[in-house]
Amino acid sequence: MKALFSALIGLVVPAWVRESVLGDLEEEFHRTEQRGGRRAALRWYAREAVSLSARYAIERWHRNPDVSPQRSLKDRLMTDLKQALRNLRRSPGFAIVAVTTLAVGIAVTLSVYALIDAVLFRPLSSVEPDRLVRLGTRTASSQSASRFAFSYSDYVDLRSRSQTLTSITPTALTPLVLRVGESTSEILSEIISGDYFPMLHVTTGQGRLLGPSDDYPGAAPVAVISHRAAQRHLADREPVGATIVLSSRPFTVVGVAPPEFGGTFIGAPVDAWLTVGSADGFFRRDWRTTRLSACCRDSRPA
Amino acid sequence: MTKDLASANNVGIDMALGEFELMVLLAVARLEEAASAMPIRDEIVRRTDRAVARGAIYVTLDRLVRKGLLRAHQAEAGPNRGGRPSRIYGLTASGLAATRESIIALRKMQRGLSLAPDL
Numbered sequence A: 001m002k003a004l005f006s007a008l009i010g011l012v013v014p015a016w017v018r019e020s021v022l023g024d025l026e027e028e029f030h031r032t033e034q035r036g037g038r039r040a041a042l043r044w045y046a047r048e049a050v051s052l053s054a055r056y057a058i059e060r061w062h063r064n065p066d067v068s069p070q071r072s073l074k075d076r077l078m079t080d081l082k083q084a085l086r087n088l089r090r091s092p093g094f095a096i097v098a099v100t101t102l103a104v105g106i107a108v109t110l111s112v113y114a115l116i117d118a119v120l121f122r123p124l125s126s127v128e129p130d131r132l133v134r135l136g137t138r139t140a141s142s143q144s145a146s147r148f149a150f151s152y153s154d155y156v157d158l159r160s161r162s163q164t165l166t167s168i169t170p171t172a173l174t175p176l177v178l179r180v181g182e183s184t185s186e187i188l189s190e191i192i193s194g195d196y197f198p199m200l201h202v203t204t205g206q207g208r209l210l211g212p213s214d215d216y217p218g219a220a221p222v223a224v225i226s227h228r229a230a231q232r233h234l235a236d237r238e239p240v241g242a243t244i245v246l247s248s249r250p251f252t253v254v255g256v257a258p259p260e261f262g263g264t265f266i267g268a269p270v271d272a273w274l275t276v277g278s279a280d281g282f283f284r285r286d287w288r289t290t291r292l293s294a295c296c297r298d299s300r301p302a
Numbered sequence B: 001m002t003k004d005l006a007s008a009n010n011v012g013i014d015m016a017l018g019e020f021e022l023m024v025l026l027a028v029a030r031l032e033e034a035a036s037a038m039p040i041r042d043e044i045v046r047r048t049d050r051a052v053a054r055g056a057i058y059v060t061l062d063r064l065v066r067k068g069l070l071r072a073h074q075a076e077a078g079p080n081r082g083g084r085p086s087r088i089y090g091l092t093a094s095g096l097a098a099t100r101e102s103i104i105a106l107r108k109m110q111r112g113l114s115l116a117p118d119l
Helices: A002-012 A015-036 A038-063 A073-090 A092-121 A152-161 A196-200 A227-233 B002-008 B019-034 B037-048 B054-066 B093-110
Strands: A132-134 A165-180 A183-192 A222-225 A243-246 A249-256 A272-275 A291-296 B070-075 B086-091
Touching (some): A002 A038, A015 A038, A152 A165, A152 A291, A165 A196, B037 B054, B037 B086
Parallel strands (some): A183 A272
Antiparallel strands (some): A165 A291, B070 B086
16 A cells, blocks of 8 residues: 555656655654554555645646646637647648538538428427328339429319328419518518418417418418518518518518428428419419428328 | 846845745755755744644745755665655755845834734
């Protein structure tokens, strides 16, 4: 045990005094042993060795300019920063590679996070996710299904004949220019059918959502806007009942979607929803660019 | 200004002595050739009736050597030291000057006060 504590002193005490310190301790150890026996002397030795080592460790820490408490954290950080900048200036190639790597890394991380956020953390609706589907078409020559190849007529046919889908809605992502008062900005809108919000079980934030009664040819120009758009463009007034201009056509806002809902396009948050019936000029029924979302019939046993 | 005053007194800023350092220097001056760590500690304990940690003595002696106020040399190993030498300390000229300056400064500050009885 004594050798162990001697080794501890050997680690901490500077070389130029180590031998004399160990010699002093040895001398005192013998005196203590003669007075109180070996066990008492060993206890004394251990206590002195620990105390001595701690004292030297503290002294060394105080003398070290890099860790001394006399240097503030700010000073030490500034020293590190200056050193890093000097190194980068000396090696510009390394600096470029480092900065590029960081930029690409951050961009990839943000993209992945946005995807994970949209898919995992923001459920599309309160309906069971495994019952929601997107429809695609595949031709004999194509390898993969296309999800943007439906026309409005396809939607009407599928809705009337499908045995496995309880509801189905077309969605067409359309950029529009929003004007409120004197300010204008470009937003994304979804042109939908009256089944859209009921199918997704979205609950309203303010006012009401669009339904089948808003979706017929020549329907009144009404729209639902996102919570974000209400805060950004209609913060100074009551959004429900306000008139907004979408690509030169006036629409009455009948409701605001809940904050967590941003449409069905991952990574493309939507700020306004219009029905097909009120979107003349923005949407043509013969375009084969519409996406169809549907809700399957619940196949689980009751 | 402080620096000028210090250099005028032949004691640099970094030579400013703490109370314990002054005690160690005075103990070394008293012990002369017998001034190794443990006799220095015993001398301070005996004269001031204070408990002094062994580590405090070693660390202070090291610091005074680095400041150039003490010099050190090794002496032959005595009995019961496991063949290890002892280290003997002595005042350098700077150490002597610093000790004198500190004592003079203390006396000047004390003069006319009745805070402590004459020893």
